[in-house]
Amino acid sequence: MSVYEQIAQARASAIGEIEQAGDMESLTALEPMLFGKKSTLGGLKRLMGEVDAADKADVGQALNQAQTDVRQAHATVKERFIAENRRAQLETERLDLTESLGGSNRGHLHLVTQTMERLEDVFVGMGFTVSEGPQAETDWYNFEALNLPAAHPARSMFDTLYLDLGERTEIGDGDGGEATNILLRTHTSPVQIRVMESNPPPIYTVCPGRVFRRDTADASHMPVFHQIEGLVIDHGISLTDLAGTLNEFTAAYFGGAIRSRLRPSYFPFTEPSAEFDITCVICEGEGCQTCQRTGWIELGGCGMVHPNVLSNCGIDSEEWTGFAFGFGIDRLALMRHGIKDLRDMYTNDVRFLEQF
Amino acid sequence: MKVLLSWLREFAPIEGDPYELADHMSDLGMAVEETRVLDPLNGVVVARVASLRPHPEADRIQLVDVEVEPNNPVQVCCGAFNMSEGDLIPFATIGTVMPDGMEIAQRKMRGEVSNGMCCSAAELNLGSDHDGIMILPQGLTVGAPLMDQIGLVGDVLWDLEINPNRPDAMSVAGVARDLAARLDVPFEIPDWSESVSEPLEGDLASINVEDGELCPRFTARVIRGVSVGESPLWMQMRLTLLGMRPINSVVDVSNYVMLELGTPNHTYDLSLVPNGHIGVRRATDGETILTLDGQERTLLSGDGLIVNEDSEPIGIAGVMGGATTEISASTEAVLLELASWESESIARTSQRLGLRSEASARFERGTDWKLNINAVQRFCYLLNEITPDGIELVGEVLDVHGALPENEAVSVRNSRMSLLLGRDFTSTEIRDLLVPIGFDVEATDSEDVQLVTVPSFRPDTETETDIAEEVARHYGYSSLGTTVPRSPDAGRLTAEQKTRRTIRQIMIGSGLVEAMPNPFLAPDDVSKAGLSVENPVQLLNPLAVEESVLRPSLLPGLLTSVGYNYSHRNRGVRLFETGAVFGASNDSTSSLPDEYEQLAALLSDSDAASAVGLLRELGDGLKVEFRLINTDDLPGLHPTRGARICIGEVEIGSVGEIDPVVLERYEIDDRCAWLDLRVDQIIQAAIADSDVPYEPVSTFPSSDVDLAFLVDEGVQASAIELTLRNAAGDELQDLQLFDVFRSDQIDQGSRSLAFSIRLQAKDRTLGEEEVGGIRQRCIEAVETSHKATLRS
Incomplete structure (x- = not known):
């Protein structure tokens, strides 16, 4: 057998063994027989001394080539085994990702809070601050300072809940000056008064919060509900500024398709006063049952701050003018989500709360 | 407040699409809650009840023979029993589509054929009464379309929401005035003064107003020859559509005048008012009166009262009349009262008594004292019109009043209007907006200033700012345009x-x-x-x-x-x-x-x-x-x-x-x-604590020490934790309670608390000795300060 034949045989036999290996273990066990001095090809290397000098280069090359071939065959099979093993390992780790136990663990803000925060955010974006005040108020802040003196017929517009503070309470028409008629605020307007009393203009603020009326709960009324009011006092503020601000708010909060309009109305604390309508959010102005086919929904009241209110807060109404507006937060949420009964918002049933 | 197009048109030539007119009224601050173009009621005709017969198979329905053509009655089954033979009724012929969408067809009821439907007012959407068939007055043409006969073809009914500052809009005439100004058409209150024959000589009534503050003006008139009966159908229809119930001719005329001019008024049966004497005074606490609705009411001092010559109450001023002087079928002579009342007093009384009437709603907002005479004339005109033989006026109109309040002129600056409304207004524009709604505008030496006198029917309007609202209202809020002011500060949450x-x-x-x-x-x-x-x-x-x-x-x-x-x-x-x-x-x-x-x-x-x-x-x-x-x-x-x-x-x-x-x-x-x-x-x-300063993370290795103590149940874990924290000192990086263990193996009354302590220095690697020292310090501190021992 020539040396070339011996090389070829050794090569074929080694590759044959590699291909026969069934797994990584037997492949590893083969390695001493494939490489190194004890392998057949390694043994042949020792024969190089006996080869003629002229043939040495050729034989050497044949030997090298055979070794390279064996290594390659080994590497290929080894890689295959690694891939197979990995596959088998991963297969044992297989998970059904839909087998998750229990529900989501995240909680939910109340719909009213969510709505309130969104409204605050819109106004903050428009350059407003957010002001707060107490829910239990004096007659002065809730009524008198707002141009609603004790005998004012418009007081009947607000069904007021009064507090019994024992000896501190004085019931009467409140014109005694010292009388401390304490009530639950019927709107967040007292916060406006407090802001004007303690901050010089310019003022750009909104007052969100809880308000109270002596109303029996039904589908559209609750004795406890939430409002947001806005107040702007600056040099040269006009009715068109009010209209523009409400327009900008409406577009920012409801989206561009919804517009706002003003209609003359009456409030003791504003003059001129207006009702603030928006395009019906259900039909976008086409006319539907919700908007009684008018294409508009009444959202709230607004107007130019009455000069008496400004002077009650020590603001010169010749120098400064301003506007105020206000609307209900609960009703807005109701409208937006198609909730039919306001009382559903306050049962605190998690099946309601978790929807938002 | 509801208004009817045909009625508005008696004051101004108002034309236009009903919905566009509604938009105008809303834009003027009289929010339209409903626009109703009256159903033409095609197919509904006037019919005569020829005869009534029982249904052979049913008690709850009867058979009615109805004549639409003379002598050609058709049979109808009807569930109402309020008709008599000869009555005229609205009759829906076969094929009629009712306002609710139902189509009338020939059908059988318990074996009897019904060829149409006798209608109630509610079924025709002409009133709320659905208990019985609507009985029409005699004199209408049998077979003629109903709406023609009652004069309501093509009419429009609007339901308006009127704000408390708009007493003028609590009347048909007032709404017409505002709308006419917007549409730029003339408005006029007709002259009714010459309608009735000259008054007869006589002195049958007298008025004594004790409290001029309560009652600034009391106007009265004696009318004789009254025959109390039903008012004409057109009047009944108008009252019904505007939400009032027809009662009798005298009361209906009274209500009609109130709705039309916004002047509540009251009628007394003169024969029940001794010597025709009427007084006005405030009540004393605990006085009582039986009101028209049959209720006994207890009064408080301050409530306004109408009294007879013995000073006995015969009416609560501005709220409700008394039962003793009520108009009845036998009334022949009427004393008509047109009074102006102090609005606060009326508001207080009506609110306390829970008696909110159409009259009190108007007095609360303030009525126009200048209209008293027009209203008396209008009342006489209408009553004369509907009384077959006419009425007789006796004596002069009694008109008791002190100095009546004339409104003072208000200075109105163009510059202020422009500032408040955000649009420049000229004197001419202001004049053109205010004059048509009854304001008087007079120029002054200053180009910027004019004197504006507010009409008596706008008691709400007093100041320059109030007048700005009127200017804006008639210019149109939405025509003013929009601008957006910018806050000089950044918006933010605190x-x-x-x-x-x-x-x-x-x-x-x-x-x-x-x-x-x-x-x-x-x-x-x-x-x-x-x-x-x-x-x-x-x-x-x-x-x-x-x-x-x-x-x-x-x-x-x-x-x-x-x-x-x-x-x-x-x-x-x-x-x-x-x-x-x-x-x-x-x-x-x-x-x-x-x-x-x-x-x-x-x-x-x-x-x-x-x-x-x-x-x-x-x-x-x-x-x-x-x-x-x-x-x-x-x-x-x-x-x-x-x-x-x-x-x-x-x-x-x-x-x-x-x-x-x-x-x-x-x-x-x-x-x-x-x-x-x-x-x-x-x-x-x-x-x-929101501005916590940064502490650089140590780059040196950390060491962990775990310590478990047997701690008496009376010692809080947090106390041990605090002691460890103090003992570990500056090198403490983290401290966690990681196990709590109670068992029979442990002494009664204590539990095992295991803490893991991570130590790390900022500037060096802690050596074994140093860590051991800290560990020992921790153990000693806990054992000496608390009822606790290290678990081994």
């Missing part, structure tokens, strides 16, 4: 407001759901929740006793909410709330009750550890360190599973589990964990 939002986010991040329970409680809700509050704040005028106490804590509301969920098979609910709680104030400088914001969480099917875990989340999220002090018998809480929460030395809330006795009262059959905190205090602490 640090407090942002922290409050963070608190809520931490709560929902921990899986809690925000609830909003009713802040009003029943008196026993406080003790039911296990609380003892001495003086909870009470409502003076609660709607119900169940809602008469202002909550002193969020606990009762959250317990009720969890209880509600348990009763609806929603178990394991985790609720939180942030909201105001109230208490009696100790602050003598404020008249307000004590009010602060509380944060509370109620976790059902959870133990105290969950609430403490939640508190940890909060502390970590806000960088606030809370200290717990185990405390027995906290109100409402589990007597041996509760702790007070402090920030530094200030107590700010409590944590633990709800007392099982309390849970039982709310029918909650799971353990419930509880947490409550004062929001103002956490926010304050969070803001104070």
Whole structure:
């Protein structure tokens, strides 16, 4: 057998063994027989001394080539085994990702809070601050300072809940000056008064919060509900500024398709006063049952701050003018989500709360 | 206030699409709640009841032979029994589509054929009466279309919402004036003065007004030859459509004049007023009167009264007449009253008596005293018109008044109008907007200023600003345009407001759901929740006793909410709330009750550890360190599973589990964990610590030491923790309680607490010796300071 034949045989036999290996273990066990001095090809290397000098280069090359071939065959099979093993390992780790136990663990803000925060955010974006005040108020802040003196017929517009503070309470028409008629605020307007009393203009603020009326709960009324009011006092503020601000708010909060309009109305604390309508959010102005086919929904009241209110807060109404507006937060949420009964918002049933 | 197009048109030539006219009225501040183009009622004709027969098979319906063509009656089955033979009725012929969409077809009822339908007013949408068939007056043409015969073809009815500052718009004429100005068509109140023959000589009545403040003007007239009967159908229809019930000819004319001119008035049967003497005075406390509606009313001093010559009450001024002088079928002579009343007095009386009439609604807003004479003339004109032989006037119109208030002129600056309204107005424009609605505008020497005199029918309008509203109203609010003012400052939430939002986010991040329970409680809700509050704040005028106490804590509301969920098979609910709680104030400088914001969480099917875990989340999220002090018998809480929460030395809330006795009262059959905190205090602490300086992370290796102690049950784990913290000193990087263990193997009355301590220096690697030294220091400190020993 020539040396070339011996090389070829050794090569074929080694590759044959590699291909026969069934797994990584037997492949590893083969390695001493494939490489190194004890392998057949390694043994042949020792024969190089006996080869003629002229043939040495050729034989050497044949030997090298055979070794390279064996290594390659080994590497290929080894890689295959690694891939197979990995596959088998991963297969044992297989998970059904839909087998998750229990529900989501995240909680939910109340719909009213969510709505309130969104409204605050819109106004903050428009350059407003957010002001707060107490829910239990004096007659002065809730009524008198707002141009609603004790005998004012418009007081009947607000069904007021009064507090019994024992000896501190004085019931009467409140014109005694010292009388401390304490009530639950019927709107967040007292916060406006407090802001004007303690901050010089310019003022750009909104007052969100809880308000109270002596109303029996039904589908559209609750004795406890939430409002947001806005107040702007600056040099040269006009009715068109009010209209523009409400327009900008409406577009920012409801989206561009919804517009706002003003209609003359009456409030003791504003003059001129207006009702603030928006395009019906259900039909976008086409006319539907919700908007009684008018294409508009009444959202709230607004107007130019009455000069008496400004002077009650020590603001010169010749120098400064301003506007105020206000609307209900609960009703807005109701409208937006198609909730039919306001009382559903306050049962605190998690099946309601978790929807938002 | 409802108005009818045909009626408006008696004052101004108003034309246009009904919905466009509605838009104009809304834009003028008279919000249109409904526009109703009256149904033409095609197919509904006037018919005569020829005969009535019982239905052979049914008691509840009868057979009616109805004549639409003379002598050609058709049979109809009818469920109403208020007709008599010869009556004229509205009859819907076969094929008629009724206002509700129903089509009339020939049909059989219990075997008898019905060839149409006899109609009630409600079925025709001409009134609210659906109890019986509408009986029409005689004299109409049988077979003719109904709407032709009653003069309502193509008419439009609008329902307007009138603001309290618009007394003028509480009348058909007033609405017509405003709308005419907008449409630029002439408006006029017709002259009714020459309609009735000259008054007869006579002096049958006298007026004595004792209180001129209560009654600035009292106008009266005596009318004889009255025959009380039904008013004509057109008048009845107008009254009905505007929401009033026809009563008799005299009362109907009275109401008609009120609706038309906004002047409430009253009619007395003169024969029941001794010597025709009428007085006006204020009531004394406890006086009583039987009013027209048959109720006895008790009066208070200050209420306005109409009295007879013996000073006995015969009417409550401006609110309701008395029963003793009521118009009846036999009335022949009438005393007509047209008075002006002090609006506050009327408002007070009607509100107190719960008697809100059409008259009081108008007097409350203020009526136009200048219209008294027109109204008397209009009344006489109409009554004369509908009385077959005409009426007789006796004597002169009695008109008692002092100096009547003439409005003073108001200076109106163009510049102020422009500033308030955001658009430049010229003198001419202001004049052109104000004159058509009855304002008088007079130029002055100044180009910027004019003198505006407000008409008597606008008592609400007094100042320059009020006049700006009128200018804007008639110019059109939406025509003014829009501008957007810019705040000179950046909009922002305060640090407090942002922290409050963070608190809520931490709560929902921990899986809690925000609830909003009713802040009003029943008196026993406080003790039911296990609380003892001495003086909870009470409502003076609660709607119900169940809602008469202002909550002193969020606990009762959250317990009720969890209880509600348990009763609806929603178990394991985790609720939180942030909201105001109230208490009696100790602050003598404020008249307000004590009010602060509380944060509370109620976790059902959870133990105290969950609430403490939640508190940890909060502390970590806000960088606030809370200290717990185990405390027995906290109100409402589990007597041996509760702790007070402090920030530094200030107590700010409590944590633990709800007392099982309390849970039982709310029918909650799971353990419930509880947490409550004062929001103002956490926010304050969070803001104070918000600018934490950075501490560089050490690059040297750390060493861990685990220590387990047997600790007496009387010692709080937090106390051991604090001791370890102090003992470990500057090299302490982290300290955690990682195991608590109780067992029979351990001494009675103690438990094992295992802490893991991580040590690390900023500037060097801690050697074994140094670590050992710290370890020993920790052990000694705990063992000497507490009833505790190291477990080996």
